[in-house]
Amino acid sequence: xxxxxxxxxxxxxxxAAKAQQTKSFKVIDSVQKNGLANLQxxxxxxxAHYKIGEGYRYSVLADSAYYHYHKAEQIYRKxxxxxxxxxxxxxxxxxxxxxxDFTGSEVTSVEAIALLNQLEKTNEVDKYKSFLFNNLxxxxxxxxxxxxxxxxxxxxxxxKRTLKGNTKATIDNSKNNLALSYKNSxxxxxxxxxxxxxxxxxxxxxxxxxxxxxxxxxxxHTLYLSKKxxxxxxxxxxxxxxxxxxxxxxxxxxxxxxxQHLAEYYNDKNQKDSAKYYAYRAKDISEQYHNDDxxxxxxxxxxxxxxxxxxxxxxxxxxxSDSLQKAERTIRNKFARIKYETNQxxxxxxxxxxxxxxxxxxxxxxxxxxxxxxxxxxxxNKNKELKFIQQxxxxxxxxxxxxxxxxxxxxxxxxxxxxxxxxxxxxxxxxRLFGTRLSLDSLNMGTSAEAINTRSQYISELKTIEEDxxxxxxxxxxxxxxxxxxxxxxxxxxxxxTKAYGFDYELNNNEIDWEEASNKTxxxxxxxxxxxxxxxxxxxxxxxxxxxxxxxxxVFCLTINDNGTGFDVNKAKxxxxxxxxxxxxxxxxxxxxxKSELNKGTTIKIKxxxx
Amino acid sequence: xxxHIKILMIDDHPMIIEGYQNTLLFTKKDNQELSIDIANNCDxxxxxxxxxxxxxxxxxxxxxxxxxPPSSDGTMQSGEDLAExxxxxLPNAKIIVLTMFNESFRIHNIIKTIDPEGFLIKSDLTSxxxxxxxxxVLNNPPFYSGTVNxxxxxxxxxNIVIDDKNRKILHxxxxxxxxxxxxxxxxxxxxxxxxxxxxxxxxxxxxxGQDETLIxxxxxxxxx
Numbered sequence: 001x002x003x004x005x006x007x008x009x010x011x012x013x014x015x016a017a018k019a020q021q022t023k024s025f026k027v028i029d030s031v032q033k034n035g036l037a038n039l040q041x042x043x044x045x046x047x048a049h050y051k052i053g054e055g056y057r058y059s060v061l062a063d064s065a066y067y068h069y070h071k072a073e074q075i076y077r078k079x080x081x082x083x084x085x086x087x088x089x090x091x092x093x094x095x096x097x098x099x100x101d102f103t104g105s106e107v108t109s110v111e112a113i114a115l116l117n118q119l120e121k122t123n124e125v126d127k128y129k130s131f132l133f134n135n136l137x138x139x140x141x142x143x144x145x146x147x148x149x150x151x152x153x154x155x156x157x158x159x160k161r162t163l164k165g166n167t168k169a170t171i172d173n174s175k176n177n178l179a180l181s182y183k184n185s186x187x188x189x190x191x192x193x194x195x196x197x198x199x200x201x202x203x204x205x206x207x208x209x210x211x212x213x214x215x216x217x218x219x220x221h222t223l224y225l226s227k228k229x230x231x232x233x234x235x236x237x238x239x240x241x242x243x244x245x246x247x248x249x250x251x252x253x254x255x256x257x258x259x260q261h262l263a264e265y266y267n268d269k270n271q272k273d274s275a276k277y278y279a280y281r282a283k284d285i286s287e288q289y290h291n292d293d294x295x296x297x298x299x300x301x302x303x304x305x306x307x308x309x310x311x312x313x314x315x316x317x318x319x320x321s322d323s324l325q326k327a328e329r330t331i332r333n334k335f336a337r338i339k340y341e342t343n344q345x346x347x348x349x350x351x352x353x354x355x356x357x358x359x360x361x362x363x364x365x366x367x368x369x370x371x372x373x374x375x376x377x378x379x380x381n382k383n384k385e386l387k388f389i390q391q392x393x394x395x396x397x398x399x400x401x402x403x404x405x406x407x408x409x410x411x412x413x414x415x416x417x418x419x420x421x422x423x424x425x426x427x428x429x430x431x432r433l434f435g436t437r438l439s440l441d442s443l444n445m446g447t448s449a450e451a452i453n454t455r456s457q458y459i460s461e462l463k464t465i466e467e468d469x470x471x472x473x474x475x476x477x478x479x480x481x482x483x484x485x486x487x488x489x490x491x492x493x494x495x496x497x498t499k500a501y502g503f504d505y506e507l508n509n510n511e512i513d514w515e516e517a518s519n520k521t522x523x524x525x526x527x528x529x530x531x532x533x534x535x536x537x538x539x540x541x542x543x544x545x546x547x548x549x550x551x552x553x554x555v556f557c558l559t560i561n562d563n564g565t566g567f568d569v570n571k572a573k574x575x576x577x578x579x580x581x582x583x584x585x586x587x588x589x590x591x592x593x594x595k596s597e598l599n600k601g602t603t604i605k606i607k608x609x610x611x
Numbered sequence: 612x613x614x615h616i617k618i619l620m621i622d623d624h625p626m627i628i629e630g631y632q633n634t635l636l637f638t639k640k641d642n643q644e645l646s647i648d649i650a651n652n653c654d655x656x657x658x659x660x661x662x663x664x665x666x667x668x669x670x671x672x673x674x675x676x677x678x679x680p681p682s683s684d685g686t687m688q689s690g691e692d693l694a695e696x697x698x699x700x701l702p703n704a705k706i707i708v709l710t711m712f713n714e715s716f717r718i719h720n721i722i723k724t725i726d727p728e729g730f731l732i733k734s735d736l737t738s739x740x741x742x743x744x745x746x747x748v749l750n751n752p753p754f755y756s757g758t759v760n761x762x763x764x765x766x767x768x769x770n771i772v773i774d775d776k777n778r779k780i781l782h783x784x785x786x787x788x789x790x791x792x793x794x795x796x797x798x799x800x801x802x803x804x805x806x807x808x809x810x811x812x813x814x815x816x817x818x819x820g821q822d823e824t825l826i827x828x829x830x831x832x833x834x835x
Binding site: 432435438439444 | 622623627630631711734
């Protein structure tokens with residue numbers, strides 16, 4: 001009977017809902033298109049789904065409504081909007097009840113009530129609570145659990161009475177529903193009382209004529225069931241008259257029941273013609289709707305008609321019943337499928353979310369790893385550089401030590417030479433000079449011819465001694481260590497390197513006073529030559545290297561020339577060998593020029609101020 | 612009466628020996644008859660000495676040069692060793708040391724170890740001095756060169772007394788040997804050498820701690 005109430009509202013809602021629906025769809029579209037999923041947007045999204053669900057519910061498109069309600073419910077659950085969940089569940093419960101999924105509807109309603117109970121009491125909360133109680137009442141009525149049904153309807157009624165605003169219509173609805181439960185449970189007097197309460201309102205026939213007709217019919221039927229047939233069929237006919245006078249689908253739908261009741265009444269009275277008339281009328285109208293009412297009409301007809309016609313209607317009844325049952329099952333399956341599909345989508349979402357999480361974790365790990373690798377690599381490079389510097393220092397030290405030891409060697413050689421000269425003077429010259437002197441001294445006294453002869457012998461001996469002294473003097477004069485020291489080291493370096501690398505060399509060493517050059521300069525020059533030779537060996541494939549030292553206008557000039565393959569000076573700037581030479585030249589504040597011609601050789605020139 | 616004098620001259624320079632011979636032959640007294648053997652190295656000298664003992668005609672006078680190349684068997688390192696040996700086997704021979712060395716240390720050492728009858732520094736020597744030295748050694752030893760006399764006088768008059776090791780340290784330092792190498796020359800530890808050097812610096816009142824000053828002061832005092 002509740003269905004009836006909804007159909008009344010549908011008329012008003014469908015048009016409005018249509019407009020709203022398109023708007024809501026737009027919202028969903030835009031939300032989906034933009035792929036936004038933050039809290040605000042998903043709320044919008046859910047609201048849109050809810051509105052569409054509502055729209056479909058009023059349009060009696062149960063499965064679509066259910067789908068959108070379910071979507072809205074899931075989003076609300078995520079957002080933990082309890083009230084919204086509850087009202088969505090209410091929508092779902094109503095659909096379930098309409099589609100005769102009574103247990104489902106019961107469960108959904110109870111859950112919605114539980115949610116509402118957790119909220120603060122407001123008018124809106126109470127309103128939906130009363131609606132849910134009403135729904136439960138209807139469900140239990142259908143399940144023929146009249147005690148529960150009555151209890152829930154009473155609850156609903158009590159709650160509705162506390163509500164603010166115009167609650168007359170909804171209270172009347174509840175009363176009607178309560179009375180229906182009483183009627184179905186056989187408590188006709190109580191039912192009559194409530195119907196009476198509704199009908200007492202004289203304005204009702206003008207305000208809600210279809211509802212008035214419905215209640216009137218119910219009232220009359222209760223009378224019929226309680227065997228108080230005095231006012232019958234007058235009340236029935238009055239209700240039917242009101243329905244017929246109204247030209248809308250709700251009224252014509254209501255008239256089915258009234259016609260059925262009339263047919264039932266006349267059948268009882270054995271006025272077959274009237275009974276048949278109303279039964280056929282009920283059937284005709286209900287055929288438009290193809291539902292339970294048609295079923296009832298067919299059953300009624302099978303009772304009223306006789307023989308073959310009765311059998312035919314019974315058969316039709318069974319066929320329709322089967323098809324309705326099938327439809328119910330299908331719709332229930334559909335619900336289950338929608339729930340399953342959305343669950344699947346949910347699971348898919350969860351899976352995607354998990355994948356995203358993994359992706360995030362993996363990328364974080366990757367980033368961290370790459371950062372670590374990067375830092376390790378840079379650290380290693382730094383270490384390498386440090387090592388390189390250390391090595392350079394070591395080699396510098398080596399050269400320094402080499403020079404020091406060379407100095408020592410020179411010192412030693414000097415001492416040795418000194419000793420040798422002194423020895424030579426002492427043993428070779430002095431002794432002979434002494435002997436000659438002594439002899440001449442002794443001969444000095446003699447005047448004999450023999451003495452004169454011997455004397456001249458000694459004098460010529462003096463000459464030999466003179467010669468010897470000159471020799472020693474000459475040896476002393478030629479500085480046996482001249483140009484040694486640093487130049488010796490360089491010479492040794494060039495000799496050993498060129499020998500090892502297998503090329504010839506020419507060393508043009510103009511007398512250069514190395515004593516004035518600082519050790520730093522010497523070390524760097526040594527290293528530059530070493531590095532250059534290495535480069536020549538590695539890259540140039542030369543056969544001859546010319547190295548020359550010059551000093552011009554207080555500028556020292558080192559030139560290293562090879563006859564190798566040469567290279568592109570601009571491109572090779574970054575080679576480590578050249579870099580080394582560069583840094584060394586900078587270190588001694590020198591000037592480096594490199595000239596190179598392909599297949600003709602390379603010339604490196606380094607100029608350093610001597611001061 | 613003819614005085615027969617047997618002489619062994621040891622010097623690695625034939626020219627010097629010739630000089631000695633010339634001088635002696637020219638300046639000998641008429642009653643003296645000289646028989647001179649010449650040895651140019653330690654080995655020859657040893658052979659002559661041993662032979663003279665065998666024949667029981669030992670040498671009366673030995674002219675010994677200090678700086679001689681070592682003997683082939685290595686027992687004789689210089690004229691000094693040779694002279695010492697001669698002292699043992701020819702106790703009656705008069706030894707005249709002739710040397711180019713005029714450093715106090717060497718002079719000191721030679722006097723101490725050999726105590727020669729004649730000690731002549733070649734640079735001082737003239738033929739007349741050699742002649743008089745020869746005669747003096749034969750009749751009235753000892754005869755020392757002026758340099759030797761000066762050295763002896765200096766050491767006697769000096770208040771400073773130092774032992775042989777310190778003397779050697781001074782000598783080696785004056786030769787330009789470094790302190791770190793002194794140990795190997797002297798067979799004592801470096802710390803011991805440092806200790807001795809400290810002593811020496813105090814003895815020769817060296818205040819700046821320089822080796823050069825030490826040597827200079829020591830030379831003044833006749834120890835180098």
